[in-house]
Each structure stands twice: as C-alpha cells, then as structure tokens.
Amino acid sequence: MAILEVKENLHRAKIRESSWEDKKFLLVGELEKMIPVFDFRNLSSHEEIAGRLAKGEQMAFFGGVWGGFKGVKQATVNEGFFTRVKPGRPKEAKIATMMGPEQSIGLIDWSKVHKDFRFLQDHWEYKKLWESHNAFLHIIAPIREPLDYIPDIFKTTPEDFKARYPKLESLNSTTACFVWRNDPYLKHLSNFVKRLSHTNVFIGVSTLNRHGEEPPYSYEELIDQLNDGRTNPADINLIVRDRLYEEYEALGSHTQLRLPLEGEQPKLKVIRIGSLSPEGFAKATGFDFEILPDIKDVRKNPGENLDKLLFYMKEEINQNWESEKPLIYFRN
Numbered sequence: 001m002a003i004l005e006v007k008e009n010l011h012r013a014k015i016r017e018s019s020w021e022d023k024k025f026l027l028v029g030e031l032e033k034m035i036p037v038f039d040f041r042n043l044s045s046h047e048e049i050a051g052r053l054a055k056g057e058q059m060a061f062f063g064g065v066w067g068g069f070k071g072v073k074q075a076t077v078n079e080g081f082f083t084r085v086k087p088g089r090p091k092e093a094k095i096a097t098m099m100g101p102e103q104s105i106g107l108i109d110w111s112k113v114h115k116d117f118r119f120l121q122d123h124w125e126y127k128k129l130w131e132s133h134n135a136f137l138h139i140i141a142p143i144r145e146p147l148d149y150i151p152d153i154f155k156t157t158p159e160d161f162k163a164r165y166p167k168l169e170s171l172n173s174t175t176a177c178f179v180w181r182n183d184p185y186l187k188h189l190s191n192f193v194k195r196l197s198h199t200n201v202f203i204g205v206s207t208l209n210r211h212g213e214e215p216p217y218s219y220e221e222l223i224d225q226l227n228d229g230r231t232n233p234a235d236i237n238l239i240v241r242d243r244l245y246e247e248y249e250a251l252g253s254h255t256q257l258r259l260p261l262e263g264e265q266p267k268l269k270v271i272r273i274g275s276l277s278p279e280g281f282a283k284a285t286g287f288d289f290e291i292l293p294d295i296k297d298v299r300k301n302p303g304e305n306l307d308k309l310l311f312y313m314k315e316e317i318n319q320n321w322e323s324e325k326p327l328i329y330f331r332n
Contacts, residue, residue: 026226028233035233040185040242043324049240050192054201057237058085062245063136063181064275065253065300066208066216066225068235069098071193074149074200082153082204084235088211092160095153096138096177098203100190101127104139104178107150112142112173113259116266120259129257130182132284133307134314135276137180140258140269142173150176154202167294173261179205179254182314184321207253217251217300244316250275250309252299257281257289265290273297280307 023045024037038045040061053059053071058081061069068085082095102123110121120126130137143155156164156175180186193201208222208231209215216222219241225231255274260266267290270278274297278289297303 026223026233026239028226031234033233035236035239037239037241040189040240041244041320043185043188046185046189046192047196049238050189051196052238053193053203054196054198056201058235059238059240060208060222060231060236061240062219062242063254064217064245064250065298066222068206068208068231070204071197071201072151072153072204074151074202076151076153079151079153079204081235082206085208085231086206086211089206090164090211092156092163093211094156094160094177095204095206096179097154098180098190098205099178100180100187101130101178104141104176104180107143107147107176107178108141108259109144109173112261114262114264114266117259127182128285129287130180132182133276133281134182134310134317135274136254137276137281138177138254138256138272139180140175140177140256140271142171142259142261143176145174149200151202153204168292171261175258177256183317185317215253219246244313244320248309248313250306250313251301252304252306254298255281271295273299275299275306276310277305277307280305280310 025034026037027034038049040049049059053069056071056073059069061067068082070079070081072079083089105121105123105126110118113120120129129139140156143150147155154176156177158171158173161168161171161175190203193203207215208225210230213230216225222231222239226233226236252275253272255270255276255278256272258269258271260269267288270289270291272295273291278291281287282289299306
C-alpha cells in the first residue's frame with residue numbers, strides 16, 4: 001500500500017528547513033485517505049489534535065518511539081484498537097493511560113501502598129515523580145475498586161499480572177499504569193482534550209509494533225511500517241511529530257516503575273528500563289529503587305544512557321515555552 005508524501009521531504013536536513021506552520025499530509029492512495037501530520041510543538045495545532053482525540057480518533061505520536069494513542073470513553077468495553085496496532089499482544093498485557101498526576105493521584109488506593117510511600121498522597125510530593133526530569137515515565141499503582149467507569153483495558157488484575165509476569169511475586173491488587181511527562185506542551189494538549197470531551201476520556205498508549213518486534217524509532221521507520229502493512233494506515237487518523245524530541249534522538253520506549261505495596265521492601269520496583277535510567281531517576285528524585293528480575297531494556301540501544309539528552313531537551317522545551325506565551329490558551 002503505497003504512501004505518497006505531500007509538502008514534505010523525508011530527508012532529515014530538509015525536514016529542518018521546511019515550514020512546520022503548514023499542515024502536511026500522508027496520502028494513502030489505495031484508501032483514498034489523507035492522514036494529517038501535525039507538529040506537537042506548534043500550539044496552534046493543539047485544539048484540532050485534542051478535538052480528534054476527544055472524539056476517539058487514533059493517533060500516531062512520537063515520544064522517543066512511535067506509539068499508538070487513542071481516546072477511550074469511560075466504561076468502554078472491548079476496545080479493539082490496541083489489539084490491531086499491536087498484533088499478538090497477550091490479553092493480560094493491559095494498556096497504559098496517559099494521565100497527569102493531578103488526575104491519577106485520586107485513583108490510587110493508598111491503603112495498599114507501603115506506608116513509607118504514603119506521603120505521596122500529597123499532590124506536591126506525588127508530582128515530583130515526574131517534575132525533576134523530562135522523560136515519559138510510567139508509574140504503576142494499585143487502584144481503588146471497583147472504578148467501573150475505567151475501561152478494563154487499563155486495569156491489570158492479579159490474574160493478569162500472574163500470567164504476564166510468571167517469574168515475579170504475585171500481587172493481590174488490581175493496578176493501573178499512568179504515563180506522563182513533565183512537559184508544558186503536553187499539559188496544554190491534555191487540558192484541551194478534557195475541555196473538548198463530553199464525558200471522561202482516557203487516552204490509551206501503546207507502541208506501534210507487532211508483539212515482540214521492534215517499534216519504529218524514526219519518522220522514516222514509521223512510514224516504512226505503514227507502507228509494508230505492519231501498521232495498517234486505516235488504523236491511523238492523524239500523525240503528531242515532535243521536532244525537538246526527534247532532533248535530540250533520545251530513542252527508546254519508556255521506563256516503568258511500580259509503587260511498593262505493603263509487605264514489600266520500601267523501594268520503587270523497576271518493571272522495565274526505558275529512556276530514563278533508574279539511576280537517573282534516583283538522582284533526580286531521591287527515591288530508591290529495586291530492579292526486578294528478567295525485565296526488559298526497551299531503549300533502541302539497550303544500555304545506552306539517555307539522561308543527559310533528556311536534560312538538555314527539557315531546557316530547550318522550557319525556553320521555547322516561555323517564548324510561546326502569546327499563543328497559550330490557558331494554563332490550568
């Protein structure tokens with residue numbers, strides 16, 4: 001299925017020279033479909049991106065790796081998008097939801113968290129898990145039950161966990177995985193999604209790859225994957241690039257940490273090593289951690305430390321944000 005690019009050259013040097021103010025498209029000839037391509041760092045595009053997510057459209061988004069994002073309305077059952085974009089994904093491998101700390105803090109069952117970590121019930125302490133670095137970070141935590149309005153694809157039951165991680169000690173709590181990044185542009189976009197949604201919408205997140213295969217790390221790799229059918233263009237309604245993240249090339253999926261439960265050692269449990277190293281997280285936050293056995297390193301080049309790239313990227317993002325003030329619609 002051939003994809004022709006409109007108003008854009010894939011060569012990296014040309015990308016930097018082209019105008020990101022103009023809307024670009026991927027033309028999928030056989031589907032007679034044009035997939036709009038947006039720039040995450042262009043605030044004037046946020047309202048349209050957010051409106052599409054609020055309606056449940058399906059987005060390819062770059063955050064160190066290309067992922068599939070979809071707005072899922074509350075109480076939705078049998079959402080099939082994440083199965084289609086990640087064929088072979090085990091049913092017990094539930095989906096992370098992109099959610100800021102001001103929302104996720106209220107979903108956690110703090111009575112099941114280790115008493116030494118219950119101080120995180122204080123919002124100012126909890127948000128420090130993300131504030132001191134610029135990485136996408138997944139925090140896994142026990143959630144209050146039943147919380148029926150949260151779609152099941154975001155809830156990992158004890159049975160799911162046992163099937164997913166047979167070598168790890170079992171859990172007796174249902175958990176959810178909250179992914180966030182301390183990025184003012186992300187907060188701006190997320191606020192728009194909430195503003196434009198008529199009901200609770202949870203944004204699900206999964207890498208765009210068949211289960212067990214490498215995801216696309218570059219825009220060129222994403223195009224190749226759409227062309228050869230590993231990702232079906234019919235499942236993608238919009239593409240959102242991040243010109244800064246792509247330039248820094250801090251390539252990798254995301255680190256996952258779980259809050260310790262009662263009866264466990266009072267250390268954050270490293271479930272997966274991604275773009276932010278556990279050591280970098282500990283240095284930035286002061287939290288101690290424990291790396292669980294047989295976990296995966298999901299950086300493009302396993303073992304490569306990306307912490308400095310993330311730090312310098314954070315500085316540039318914040319400088320750019322300050323210059324964007326006239327375009328900011330609201331800050332809450």
